[in-house]
Amino acid sequence: MRAVARLVSLVEDGHPALREVMAALVPHTGRAWVIGLTGAPGVGKSTSTAMLISAFRQRGRRVGVLAVDPSSPFSGGALLGDRIRMQDHSNDPDVYIRSLAARGHLGGLSSATPQAIRVLDAAGFDVVLVETVGVGQSEVEVAGLADTSIVLLAPGMGDGIQAAKAGILEIGDVFVVNKADHEGADRAVHDLRHMISLADRAAPGNWRPPVVRTVAVTRVGADSLMEALDKHRAHLDETGELQRRREGRAVREIEQLAVERMRTRLESVEGGSGLDVLAARLVAGEIDPYAAVDLLLARADR
Amino acid sequence: MRAVARLVSLVEDGHPALREVMAALVPHTGRAWVIGLTGAPGVGKSTSTAMLISAFRQRGRRVGVLAVDPSSPFSGGALLGDRIRMQDHSNDPDVYIRSLAARGHLGGLSSATPQAIRVLDAAGFDVVLVETVGVGQSEVEVAGLADTSIVLLAPGMGDGIQAAKAGILEIGDVFVVNKADHEGADRAVHDLRHMISLADRAAPGNWRPPVVRTVAVTRVGADSLMEALDKHRAHLDETGELQRRREGRAVREIEQLAVERMRTRLESVEGGSGLDVLAARLVAGEIDPYAAVDLLLARADR
Numbered sequence: 001m002r003a004v005a006r007l008v009s010l011v012e013d014g015h016p017a018l019r020e021v022m023a024a025l026v027p028h029t030g031r032a033w034v035i036g037l038t039g040a041p042g043v044g045k046s047t048s049t050a051m052l053i054s055a056f057r058q059r060g061r062r063v064g065v066l067a068v069d070p071s072s073p074f075s076g077g078a079l080l081g082d083r084i085r086m087q088d089h090s091n092d093p094d095v096y097i098r099s100l101a102a103r104g105h106l107g108g109l110s111s112a113t114p115q116a117i118r119v120l121d122a123a124g125f126d127v128v129l130v131e132t133v134g135v136g137q138s139e140v141e142v143a144g145l146a147d148t149s150i151v152l153l154a155p156g157m158g159d160g161i162q163a164a165k166a167g168i169l170e171i172g173d174v175f176v177v178n179k180a181d182h183e184g185a186d187r188a189v190h191d192l193r194h195m196i197s198l199a200d201r202a203a204p205g206n207w208r209p210p211v212v213r214t215v216a217v218t219r220v221g222a223d224s225l226m227e228a229l230d231k232h233r234a235h236l237d238e239t240g241e242l243q244r245r246r247e248g249r250a251v252r253e254i255e256q257l258a259v260e261r262m263r264t265r266l267e268s269v270e271g272g273s274g275l276d277v278l279a280a281r282l283v284a285g286e287i288d289p290y291a292a293v294d295l296l297l298a299r300a301d302r
Numbered sequence: 303m304r305a306v307a308r309l310v311s312l313v314e315d316g317h318p319a320l321r322e323v324m325a326a327l328v329p330h331t332g333r334a335w336v337i338g339l340t341g342a343p344g345v346g347k348s349t350s351t352a353m354l355i356s357a358f359r360q361r362g363r364r365v366g367v368l369a370v371d372p373s374s375p376f377s378g379g380a381l382l383g384d385r386i387r388m389q390d391h392s393n394d395p396d397v398y399i400r401s402l403a404a405r406g407h408l409g410g411l412s413s414a415t416p417q418a419i420r421v422l423d424a425a426g427f428d429v430v431l432v433e434t435v436g437v438g439q440s441e442v443e444v445a446g447l448a449d450t451s452i453v454l455l456a457p458g459m460g461d462g463i464q465a466a467k468a469g470i471l472e473i474g475d476v477f478v479v480n481k482a483d484h485e486g487a488d489r490a491v492h493d494l495r496h497m498i499s500l501a502d503r504a505a506p507g508n509w510r511p512p513v514v515r516t517v518a519v520t521r522v523g524a525d526s527l528m529e530a531l532d533k534h535r536a537h538l539d540e541t542g543e544l545q546r547r548r549e550g551r552a553v554r555e556i557e558q559l560a561v562e563r564m565r566t567r568l569e570s571v572e573g574g575s576g577l578d579v580l581a582a583r584l585v586a587g588e589i590d591p592y593a594a595v596d597l598l599l600a601r602a603d604r
Contacts, residue, residue: 023590030587115591243585250581254594255568258602261595262564266557279552283545285332288325289417292556293563300560301603 001096004064004123008098011115022115025122030246032064032121032128033233036146038171041133043154044178047216049131053089055222056127062094064120067131068113096125111260113145114253145249147242148232150174150225153192155184169199172209174228180213180221189213207235265300273299303398306366306425310400313417324417327424332548334366334423335535338448340434340473345456346480349518351433355391357524358429364396366422369433370415398427413562415447416555447551449544450534452476452527455494457486471501474511476530482515482523491515509537567602575601 007025010018037052039045049065056063089095100116113130120128130146151172175196177188192211210228214221236242267275278292287295309327312320339354341347351367358365391397402418415432422430432448453474477498479490494513512530516523538544569577580594589597 019590019592022592026584026590027587030585246585247578247581250584250591251577253591254577254580254584254598255565257591258568258595258598259561259565261599263557263561266560275553275556276549278556279549282328282552282556283332283548285329288321288328289552289555289559290321290324293560296556296560297563 001093004096004119005098007119007123008100008116011112011119012100014112018115022118025118028122029118030121032117032125034117034121034128034130034145034147035229036130036132036149037152038132038149039152039154039178043152044216045131045133045152048150048152048176048178048214049129050089051214051216051219051222052129052225053095054219055226057089057092057094061126062124063089063096063127063129064123064125065095065097065129065131066113066116066120067097067099068133096120096123111253111256114249117145144171144252147236147245148173148229150176150229152176152178153188154179155182155188169195173207173232174225175209175211176214176221176225177211178214178216181215185213207232207241262300266296269296269299271299303395306398306421307400309421309425310402310418313414313421314402316414320417324420327420330424331420332423334419334427334430336419336423336430336432336447336449337531338432338434338451339454340451341454341456341480343435345454346518347433347435347454350452350454350478350480350516351431352391353516353518353521353524354431354527355397356521357528359391359394359396363428364426365398365429365431366425366427367397367399367431367433368415368418368422369399369401370435398422398425413555413558416551419447446473446554449538449547450475450531452478452531454478454480455490456481457484457490471497475509475534476527477511477513478516478523478527479513480516480518483517487515509534509543564602568598571598571601573601 007021009015010021035052037045037049039048049067053063053065089097098116100112117128117130149171151174153175155177175192177185177192179185180189189211196209196211210231212221212224212228214225236245269275271277273295275296278287278296281287282289282292309323311317312323337354339347339351351369355365355367391399400418402414419430419432451473453476455477457479477494479487479494481487482491491513498511498513512533514523514526514530516527538547571577573579575597577598580589580598583589584591584594
């Protein structure tokens with residue numbers, strides 16, 4: 001566990017040793033089932049995560065949890081309060097829970113998350129739950145990392161409109177209406193099913209995401225949710241979609257790392273073709289941005 | 303106006319002619335005052351934008367508005383409803399209002415927005431208002447595009463916590479508590495001032511963001527807001543901060559375009575060093591992501 005914690009810290013920090021670490025871990029990966037869990041603040045992500053941890057532990061599965069907050073580049077500890085609610089599992093040696101801070105600039109999170117997943121996968125966790133706060137585009141990006149994506153909603157939060165707006169219909173493999181004992185749950189389930197059926201007509205033959213009701217705080221609906229997850233996993237295996245998703249994820253990871261490396265190269269160009277000089281000329285109206293890129297790349301490529 | 307509309311469409315579509323267009327426009331830019339306006343859904347961004355348009359029009363200024371929704375990669379028309387509320391100005395030839403859709407993948411918006419600003423700047427708009435939905439990191443990115451950033455809040459939305467969490471304290475040059483006739487407005491103003499004073503202590507000597515109260519729907523507080531904006535503009539001019547911000551913006555724009563071009567180059571690599579092949583090998587555990595990047599870049603660089 002200490003080793004896992006240290007390896008995830010190396011990932012967070014973008015430590016130079018990562019290169020060696022990843023090379024050593026890669027041959028031991030590919031076994032973990034990566035499950036994404038996303039939803040707006042207040043829908044009950046942490047209680048749902050706790051419920052899922054218990055359900056997988058009952059099956060004897062080892063569970064790793066990564067809690068990612070892509071909305072907050074400033075406060076790495078934003079999810080700390082939520083973490084505390086998961087303390088039930090804090091003494092279980094087969095459960096590892098970790099917040100992942102979004103340090104550094106754009107792209108930092110995108111490359112850190114797949115690497116952190118790889119650490120947990122190689123460490124032998126059967127299930128890796130990636131919990132993210134649902135906030136538009138970043139949510140969609142993180143969902144792309146999972147084998148199975150759960151989208152969590154709660155009644156009375158203008159679910160329908162929110163869902164359509166944030167594009168979550170496109171990313172959910174399993175939808176959960178949590179707090180199903182609250183007023184408006186039926187309505188939320190109904191609206192969601194209706195929207196899914198509309199989206200389904202556009203893409204027939206694909207997986208039709210089920211809508212599950214839960215009351216995560218009392219563990220009601222845990223069995224239904226697990227059943228829905230199992231069905232999706234079977235679908236992934238039978239259709240070859242698992243391999244396709246993982247390859248797509250690998251494409252994005254490699255591309256992201258390549259872009260980061262090239263960005264470093266761009267920033268190291270100095271003199272008249274340096275970024276600062278080109279930027280000052282652009283502000284002065286002496287050069288257009290495309291010509292600036294030509295000059296910059298001519299030097300960055302050497 | 304028709305030409306402006308067509309040019310912004312070229313920007314949105316990432317049209318190949320953009321290169322030529324930007325080269326022609328750049329010498330005519332640098333005069334517009336770029337003002338960012340951001341806030342969570344429901345705080346009154348559109349009514350505040352309408353109020354600002356009127357105030358600048360009373361001074362005889364030509365105003366361009368770009369409404370950007372970075373949270374929604376799927377629905378370009380998400381802000382359409384809001385736009386309708388600005389129809390007061392739809393017959394004024396010195397006001398141009400446009401929604402900017404976030405098409406394409408990551409980075410698409412980041413490079414489109416400065417280019418769209420450039421179009422309006424070159425077209426002779428004295429003020430370019432960039433309105434964005436406040437959603438975490440993307441909001442912070444867009445704020446980086448403005449000379450002056452207004453952060454809009456409304457009472458009773460858990461402002462304090464929200465503010466701290468989304469990092470808006472760092473990006474606001476002028477804070478506005480809109481709906482100041484609602485309960486909790488005093489509290490919101492007080493909390494905000496307190497948080498600003500705490501942040502201020504960490505960075506003394508800098509601009510201390512004022513907090514202005516408005517009721518945008520009845521135009522109450524428009525004068526105070528304009529006064530705050532004028533003060534910030536004077537601060538930008540006197541301290542050289544205007545030039546610094548614009549150069550920072552230009553750096554990011556050039557870098558973004560360079561990264562986009564390099565990404566295209568990466569995706570065009572074929573054969574054994576192609577992204578797809580490398581990704582499949584990564585999933586199979588045969589290669590680590592860094593080694594994959596080495597192979598990819600060796601080919602992309604030719």
